[in-house]
Amino acid sequence: MQIDDKNKQESLDVAEDSRETEWQSPSFVAELFSGRFIWEHVHPFPLQSAEDRQIGDTYIEKLRGVLEKHIDPSEVDRTADLPQSAIAALAEAGVWGMKIPKEYGGLGFSQTNYSRVCAFISSYCASTSAWVTAHQSIGVPQPLKIFGTKAQKEKYLPRLAKGAISAFGLTEPGVGSDPAKMSTTATPTEDGKHYILNGQKLWITNGPVAEIMIVMARTPSIMVKGKERKQISAFIVETDTPGFDVVHRCDFLGIRGIQNGLLNFENVKVPAENIIGKPGDGLKIALITLNTGRLSIPAAAGAGGKAALLHGAKWCNEREQWGAPIGKHQNTAVRLARIASSTLAMEAVAWLGCSMADQGGMDIRIEAAMAKYFTTVNGCMIADDFLQIRGGRGYETAESLAKRGEEPIPAERNLRDARISRIVEGTDEIMHLFIAREAMDLHVRQIMPLMTPGGSKAGHFFKSFLPFYAAWLPKQFLPATGNYATKHLNGANQAHLPQIAKASKRLARTMFFTMAKYQQKLEREQVIMSNFVDIGTDLFAMAATLAYTEALLPAAADKEALQDLCDLFCTEARERIAANFKAVKKNHNHKFDKVSRHALAGKYGWFCDGIYTDVPPGLQKLMNQSIDAFAAKQSAAKTQRPAEAAYETVAK
């Protein structure tokens, strides 16, 4: 199947329209991509203040009792149910309003404390944590806090703080990573007082139980400079409105206690004042919501790493095979050491992102995306390594272990629960695209005016493009200089700092020459772009880890052990960086292209014999029943929908 260029361009245009175009504040990582390692942006590491820390500590201690009393994580997983009594107890403890300002009845937590609590809940029961974050990281409170009118905040935030569960509805059966193809519509009524919503939303966490939802829907397109511009708008929807229906509750590999479903909107009448921001701003609102929304995920991933480290070290000592504790066998020792060093780095990027969000003054869109990508990939590797260290016990459920009197460590559940984090709130691949676009913004700004019709190209070339690159490019070949002052880091760790500066310049100039080589075709070289993103991510993680280690050292119980952890992570990161630079220069990506083209063309079907490929009869029956039921419902509904003509463009 060929790429449909027109469709693809439309998706790219929608994504571009929804970008935050301005960089109002400095970005540490954007500077790294442009060849400038500004150590002062992350050093001294912005540790949480003692006062704020105390608030978090007290709350977490209080919550421990609530969780232990009302939630049995194994039971939640087995029964795929978080009991109503638990939801009420969490409400009583104020969990649903942690991020809502005090003036609206919430707890007014900082991003750091909110993330600490989510990480703590996640280390107890990941399903419960998903309920909380779907409500507060991306659900109604977050976009309302940033974009809501005073009236909307006064109407909804107190209710949400008390425990009215909310959800975030973007995904549809046909629309995952590419919202440009959204088919849910919101048609304005003739008097302009309402919008009528029609469509379906899929996999909406909390959706089946939510009282209030954010729903993204298409409003009529507008014409800008003779070109149709699709409009996606964000609506607050009360789920008791007639026409809202939960079609199906979905069931998953992990986080089995969540309520997540396929939702139907059939002529759902929403007051016009429930639009968040301006019509057409919906996707931008969703993306900005996700910028900070993503920050609780890294903290939870770090918590998973800590649990794996504690239990892993214990098991590596206790379990003896082949005449020695398994932790003394080098291949297992490597797993344990990687769990430890990755966990330090995950913590560093998680808390750096949260502190940056709390303190303001920095643009953290790339840092948040990198933190999400870096910690979830590492979190899944750690969960897998930990299961491997536990051997057969890793594959056995905690309940089964408990029933035969062994320590019930839920390694298999942790692995199942962790995996979703690489899919939701931006898949690994979409994070790569997002980070790459933002990382290249410096160059896109110089190049775009030369490629866009209209305007004086010669004027731009001589007044902006040429002077910019004449000054910028030579700098990328000069030796890196900078003040990388540290008080506590040992020699091995100090030696990593100038390497970040050096690699940052190499990254900037390599990206420049790669762009010059591929020009518009670069967009199709996703693997090379990913190499660049991975280099930038490792540089970010190294800087964060070195600064974090420096901050932790004065109070560390064993300073040498901490320095070794940091050094191992940075040494490994530098090896990955070198491998990624090498892969940009010399690779066999064209062989992947070739083989995947063959696979897409069905050329390998002939050797995939000898396996069962039919749908088993039981599942076939279920599928047929649901297809019939959907078809009947759809045809009945279609007759009642507003005319398609409502979506013809209206000239602006």
Ligand SMILES: Cc1cc2nc3c(=O)[nH]c(=O)nc-3n(C[C@H](O)[C@H](O)[C@H](O)COP(=O)(O)OP(=O)(O)OC[C@H]3O[C@@H](n4cnc5c(N)ncnc54)[C@H](O)[C@@H]3O)c2cc1C
């Ligand atoms: C448990 C769970 C909870 C969820 N909760 C919510 C929620 O609360 N609200 C909500 O709105 N949604 C939610 N989702 C949906 C989730 O956000 C989507 O699954 C996710 O955005 C990916 O979309 P998709 O599954 O359709 O994958 P697709 O977009 O179809 O992608 C499939 C694969 O192709 C890759 N791919 C796609 N485009 C590109 C590209 N341009 N370049 C390279 N690779 C590409 C993807 O990375 C992925 O690996 C949830 C999903 C699950 C499973």
